[in-house]
Amino acid sequence: MGEKEYLVSVITPFHNTKIEFFKRGYDSLKRQTLGFKNIEWVVVVHNSDDSYADAVQKLTKEDDNVKIYILNNDKRTPSSPRNYALTKAQGKYIAFLDSDDFFTDDGLKEVVEGMEETEADIASFRAETLPEDETVIQAIDTRARFDQTVHMLEFKKGDEKLNDLIYAGGLTIWSKLIRRDFLSKYNIGFSLDMKYGEDVCFSMECLGKAKKIIILPQTIVYVYFMNHGSLAQDMNHTPESLLKLASDFANIFDVTVKGGFKLEKLAWPVLGYLAEMMAITPGLDDEFRKRIYDLMHKYFGILGPLEPDAKFFNAQMAEHFMKRARMIILGEEDNDEMAKSSLLPILLANADTEYGQRYGFGSIHKVVDYQKKVPLSDYSMYRPLIKLMTRIGESNLICKEKVVAYSSKLCPDGGEFLVPQTAPFVSVYQNVLIEELKAARYSTFLAIESAGESGTIRFNDGALLHSVADTVLAGIRKSDIYNSHARSTENKYGTITAPESVLFKNPGEDLRYAKLLFALADPDVSQIIVPFTVNILDMVRFLKCMWEMLVEDIASGRVSEVSGLAEGRRKELSKLLKPSKRRAKELRTIFEQGFENVLPKIWKNLDLIISAGSGENAVYSRQIMKYIGSVPLDYGYLGIAEGIIGKVSAPGENTYIIMEKDSFLEFLPEDSDKDKTFIASELEISKHYEVIISNMAGLYRYRSGIIVEATKIQDGQTYVRYCYDRKDVVTVSGVSINTLSLRQAGKKIDEEAGMITYDYCLFANDKKNCFELFLKPEKEGNYSAKLVQEIAEKELSKVIPSYGRARKAGKIDKIRIHFLPSADADIVKGKAPKPIRIIHASSDEKLFKTYRLYEV
Structure with missing residues (x-):
C-alpha cells in the first residue's frame, strides 16, 4: 500500500514551546474545513x-497524519528543522506554522481552492496578529499595499505589480502556500548560515523563480501570536550580532535583486533599522563599523529614493529612514542632530496629540527647534493631564499609544506622580530582561517580584497602577521561562528557578523564602538577576537566618509553615518542589562552613550577577563582595520609571554608556539657572548634569531629577557616572546635602573612625536646626560619636563649601551622630529579618522618629 496523498503538508519547527500554545495550533488544524485527514502535519522537535x-x-x-520527528544538532535557528521537514513532507502543497501560532478554520481550504483553480506555484494570503497582552508591541506590520477590493489577484513572473509584496510584512513564510514540486524542482531550502531573516530570504527566492503567483487580499488564514520572548522583538545586539545582522540583510538584498524585484520598499526600512541598532549598540567600534560599511555600501549605490505613501511612510518618515541610514551606516556627515537621535520617531508618533499640537511637533525638524518650541517640564506640568486620563478616561492628551499602566513615584514636593507606561515604552524593559535571560548558560535566579493584579487599582482609562517591574513581569507571565526544574541541565538557558506564582505576590505577602527555596533547589543556576545590590545583601541576611529550614524543606520536598505563605499557596508550591536529600546535604555542608564566598559555593556554574549597584546602592555593593567571590558583578542598566538612561560599560564598572532606546536624552548643567541643555556628544568631562527625558509614553523634555557626571566620550559614545537623585536632597536653613556628598563624607568616616558602615540615613531636623546622621555599623564596637562628628564636620565642609560657611557663621548647629544596632544583631536563627529599606536622606519627621527608636 503506497503513501497517502495529502493536499497540504504543514511544517512546524518546535523548540520548547508551551504545550497549551502548541495544542491551540493542533486544534485549529483539526477544525480545518479542508478536512484534517487531507492535511499532513510534520512537526520537528528541535x-x-x-x-x-x-x-x-x-x-x-x-x-496517523501527524508525523513527529526528533532533531538534535548544533543549529540555533528554525532553518534546520524546516529543511528536515521538507525532506519528509508528502503533501501537494507546503504551508508553514510556527509552534505557538494557528490557522483560521476556513483558511487553508480557500487558499487550496485558489491554487487548484489557477495552477499557481505560490499563494500569498493574509495574517492577523494576536498579542499576548496589551504591552506587546506590534513586531510586524501585516497590512498590505496591493488592491484589497478583489478576492484574488493573479500575476505572472516579471509583473511589475509583484513589487507590492516586497516588504517585510509581505515576505513572511507563514503567509504563503507553495507547491512542493516547485520547491523540489529548484531545490529551494532555508539557509543554515543565516541567523536573521532566513525565512524572508526563502520567500524571496521562491517569488523570484515562480512562474505564477496568486494573492488573496481578503482571505485571512494565519494568526500570528506575538509574545514577549519572540526573536522578532529582539532589540538588543552586540557588535558581533550586529555584523551578522548586516551580513544576513546583504543576502536578502542579493536574492531580491537577483529575482528582478525593486529593492527600495524592503531595503530602506531595513537599513533604517540597522542604523538604529548601530546607534544604540554598546562597543561598536570603528572596526565593526567599517565591516558593516563594507557589507552595505554597494546597495546605497543602486537604491532609488523611498517613495512616501498614504499607509506606511509619509514624506518625513521616508526622509528620516534614508538620511539616518546614510549618516550612520555610510558615515556621511550631517549637522542635523535630530537625524542622529531618537527624537523624530517620538514627535512623529505623537504629533496629533493635544500636547503635540500645542507645541507643533509636526513642524519640528531640528533638535534646536524642539528645544526652542517645547519647554522643560516636570511632574507638576503633567499632574493635571494625568488626572484627566486616570479619573475621566481622557486619551490622546500626551501620547498616541494607549497607556497600559502608571507607576507611582514620590516627588520632591512630597506628592505622588503617576508615570505613564505605553506598550512600546515597556517593551524596551521587557526586551532587556528577556535578552538577559536568553544569554544565561543555564538557569537564572530571578529575584524580582510583582504585585500582580491582586488588589491593584485600575483607572478609568483602563490602565493599572503598576511599577515598571510589575508590567514587565506581567508581560512575560505567559512565556515559557518558569520551568528550570522541569528541564535537563543543557536546556536550562532562558529559564528561571521560581515557579510563575512565586513572582506574583498577594498584598502583604513575603515571597523571599519561596524564591530562595526554589533557587537553592536548582544546582544549575549560572546567573542571578536582582534589581539592586541591596536585594543581594538582603537575600544573604535572610539565608543566614533561615538556611536550616530551607535545607530541611529541600530534603523533604515540601514548603513548610515557616515560609510565611498562605496555606493554599504553600500547598501549591509543595507539589512543584522535588525532594532532594543529596542537594540538601550539599547545602548543609556549605552553610555550616560559613558564608564567605557563599554564592559561588551554592551554585558552581554561577558566572554573572546582574544588579544595579551604583549611587544609593554603593554601600551595599561593597558589602556583598565578601559573599560573591570572583563572580563578576554587572550593574546592568541605569534605568528609572521614566526611561532607560544607559547600559553599564563593563562588568565591575560603575560607569554607563548613554543609550537612547525609544527615548531622547538632553542634559542640563546641575546648578544652572538657565534652560540651556546639551546632547550627549556635547557634555563636558567631569561636569554634573540633570538628565532630561523625552519618551514614547508622553513625557517631553522632562526633568528626571537624576544627576550624572560625564566621565568620557569615546568612539562616539558618552560615558556617565550616576551621582544622585534630586528627591534625595535634604535642606536645613538653606544648606543642602545630596547623597553623593554624604557618600563621600561617609567613606572618610569609615577610614578614619575604623568602622564599616552597613547602612545610614541623614535627617534634616529643622526644629533643632541641624542634620542628624544615623549609622548602622556592620559589627558591634566601641565607636566614638564625638570622633565621627568631627570627621563628618570636616568632610562635609570640604565637599559642600556652603555647609562650612554656614557652620562658621553659626547658621546651623553641628551634625548629630547616632549609632544603631549592628547588622550582626539582626541575624537571629529561625527568624526572617525585615527587608532593608533604602532611605539615605529624609526630612520626614515620622520616619525620623522611627529611626530614633533604635538610638543607643
Whole structure:
C-alpha cells in the first residue's frame, strides 16, 4: 500500500514551546474545513527537552497524519528543522506554522481552492496578529499595499505589480502556500548560515523563480501570536550580532535583486533599522563599523529614493529612514542632530496629540527647534493631564499609544506622580530582561517580584497602577521561562528557578523564602538577576537566618509553615518542589562552613550577577563582595520609571554608556539657572548634569531629577557616572546635602573612625536646626560619636563649601551622630529579618522618629 496523498503538508519547527500554545495550533488544524485527514502535519522537535518531546507525542499519538520527528544538532535557528521537514513532507502543497501560532478554520481550504483553480506555484494570503497582552508591541506590520477590493489577484513572473509584496510584512513564510514540486524542482531550502531573516530570504527566492503567483487580499488564514520572548522583538545586539545582522540583510538584498524585484520598499526600512541598532549598540567600534560599511555600501549605490505613501511612510518618515541610514551606516556627515537621535520617531508618533499640537511637533525638524518650541517640564506640568486620563478616561492628551499602566513615584514636593507606561515604552524593559535571560548558560535566579493584579487599582482609562517591574513581569507571565526544574541541565538557558506564582505576590505577602527555596533547589543556576545590590545583601541576611529550614524543606520536598505563605499557596508550591536529600546535604555542608564566598559555593556554574549597584546602592555593593567571590558583578542598566538612561560599560564598572532606546536624552548643567541643555556628544568631562527625558509614553523634555557626571566620550559614545537623585536632597536653613556628598563624607568616616558602615540615613531636623546622621555599623564596637562628628564636620565642609560657611557663621548647629544596632544583631536563627529599606536622606519627621527608636 503506497503513501497517502495529502493536499497540504504543514511544517512546524518546535523548540520548547508551551504545550497549551502548541495544542491551540493542533486544534485549529483539526477544525480545518479542508478536512484534517487531507492535511499532513510534520512537526520537528528541535533541540528540546525530553519532557516537551514526550508531551508533543502524547498529545498527537491518535492521529496517523501527524508525523513527529526528533532533531538534535548544533543549529540555533528554525532553518534546520524546516529543511528536515521538507525532506519528509508528502503533501501537494507546503504551508508553514510556527509552534505557538494557528490557522483560521476556513483558511487553508480557500487558499487550496485558489491554487487548484489557477495552477499557481505560490499563494500569498493574509495574517492577523494576536498579542499576548496589551504591552506587546506590534513586531510586524501585516497590512498590505496591493488592491484589497478583489478576492484574488493573479500575476505572472516579471509583473511589475509583484513589487507590492516586497516588504517585510509581505515576505513572511507563514503567509504563503507553495507547491512542493516547485520547491523540489529548484531545490529551494532555508539557509543554515543565516541567523536573521532566513525565512524572508526563502520567500524571496521562491517569488523570484515562480512562474505564477496568486494573492488573496481578503482571505485571512494565519494568526500570528506575538509574545514577549519572540526573536522578532529582539532589540538588543552586540557588535558581533550586529555584523551578522548586516551580513544576513546583504543576502536578502542579493536574492531580491537577483529575482528582478525593486529593492527600495524592503531595503530602506531595513537599513533604517540597522542604523538604529548601530546607534544604540554598546562597543561598536570603528572596526565593526567599517565591516558593516563594507557589507552595505554597494546597495546605497543602486537604491532609488523611498517613495512616501498614504499607509506606511509619509514624506518625513521616508526622509528620516534614508538620511539616518546614510549618516550612520555610510558615515556621511550631517549637522542635523535630530537625524542622529531618537527624537523624530517620538514627535512623529505623537504629533496629533493635544500636547503635540500645542507645541507643533509636526513642524519640528531640528533638535534646536524642539528645544526652542517645547519647554522643560516636570511632574507638576503633567499632574493635571494625568488626572484627566486616570479619573475621566481622557486619551490622546500626551501620547498616541494607549497607556497600559502608571507607576507611582514620590516627588520632591512630597506628592505622588503617576508615570505613564505605553506598550512600546515597556517593551524596551521587557526586551532587556528577556535578552538577559536568553544569554544565561543555564538557569537564572530571578529575584524580582510583582504585585500582580491582586488588589491593584485600575483607572478609568483602563490602565493599572503598576511599577515598571510589575508590567514587565506581567508581560512575560505567559512565556515559557518558569520551568528550570522541569528541564535537563543543557536546556536550562532562558529559564528561571521560581515557579510563575512565586513572582506574583498577594498584598502583604513575603515571597523571599519561596524564591530562595526554589533557587537553592536548582544546582544549575549560572546567573542571578536582582534589581539592586541591596536585594543581594538582603537575600544573604535572610539565608543566614533561615538556611536550616530551607535545607530541611529541600530534603523533604515540601514548603513548610515557616515560609510565611498562605496555606493554599504553600500547598501549591509543595507539589512543584522535588525532594532532594543529596542537594540538601550539599547545602548543609556549605552553610555550616560559613558564608564567605557563599554564592559561588551554592551554585558552581554561577558566572554573572546582574544588579544595579551604583549611587544609593554603593554601600551595599561593597558589602556583598565578601559573599560573591570572583563572580563578576554587572550593574546592568541605569534605568528609572521614566526611561532607560544607559547600559553599564563593563562588568565591575560603575560607569554607563548613554543609550537612547525609544527615548531622547538632553542634559542640563546641575546648578544652572538657565534652560540651556546639551546632547550627549556635547557634555563636558567631569561636569554634573540633570538628565532630561523625552519618551514614547508622553513625557517631553522632562526633568528626571537624576544627576550624572560625564566621565568620557569615546568612539562616539558618552560615558556617565550616576551621582544622585534630586528627591534625595535634604535642606536645613538653606544648606543642602545630596547623597553623593554624604557618600563621600561617609567613606572618610569609615577610614578614619575604623568602622564599616552597613547602612545610614541623614535627617534634616529643622526644629533643632541641624542634620542628624544615623549609622548602622556592620559589627558591634566601641565607636566614638564625638570622633565621627568631627570627621563628618570636616568632610562635609570640604565637599559642600556652603555647609562650612554656614557652620562658621553659626547658621546651623553641628551634625548629630547616632549609632544603631549592628547588622550582626539582626541575624537571629529561625527568624526572617525585615527587608532593608533604602532611605539615605529624609526630612520626614515620622520616619525620623522611627529611626530614633533604635538610638543607643
